[in-house]
Amino acid sequence: MLSVYLYIPNVIGYLRVLMNCVAFGVCFSNKRLFSVLYFLRFVSTFGAVLDMVTDSVLVELLLLCRPGMIFLLLLALDIASHWFQMYSTFLSGKVSHKDVKDSTSWLFKLYYGYRPFMAYCCVACEVLYIALFLLAEKNSENLTDVLVSSVKRCSALSFLLVVSLFGWTIKQAVNVIQMKTAADVCVLYDIAKKA
Known part of the structure; x- marks a missing residue:
């Protein structure tokens, strides 16, 4: 059961969620950082784990x-x-x-x-x-x-x-x-x- 939670695409998914939380945490105070984090999470998993x-x-x-x-x-x-x-x-x-x-x-x-x-x-x-x-x-x-x-x-x-x-x-x-x-x-x- 633990192997499912630690499956690499799932771990990437967890990182994407974390990156998005950080991005939206700074969205009004630092629009540029928000944009970089937002697109970084998109590009990093383009394709197989979208x-x-x-x-x-x-x-x-x-x-x-x-x-x-x-x-x-x-x-x-x-x-x-x-x-x-x-x-x-x-x-x-x-x-x-x-x-x-x-x-x-x-x-x-x-x-x-x-x-x-x-x-x-x-x-x-x-x-x-x-x-x-x-x-x-x-x-x-x-x-x-x-x-x-x-x-x-x-x-x-x-x-x-x-x-x-x-x-x-x-x-x-x-x-x-x-x-x-x-x-x-x-x-x-x-x-x-x-x-």
Whole structure:
């Protein structure tokens, strides 16, 4: 039993959680250190040990750093779409939540079927949130003001913000498609169960 807790990918996961706790502990007092720690935990486990739950929680925490209804709605969409997708995967007997071969959405199939594209969208989403966090002069600054002032600055961070906007948009669209598709699976399961 102890060997499971000390399994190397699990130990890396524990380190990621610890690094994230430290990052969010300094997020308002030292934005640069926060950004370095945030991305260090992402890059260090890219690939084989990328943990969906840990990553989702981190994005949600990052969204909570920005006040406003839009960020709360994005937070709810991200959590709900992933929850529905995981649950519908369980109901349909699939091995992975990324198995969307039977989907009618070309975007959904492209997202989960072409891993480099999915990686770009996921990283772009996190880069956008980090860039917004770093570009805001004060934590209560209006999102529109942050976007307008960042485009005027023409800095490297502004460039990252603009480049990541496409991937972020795709990821939000996929979240909506994912939630709708997974909700349909749950409804069809209920109908079949009652019949």
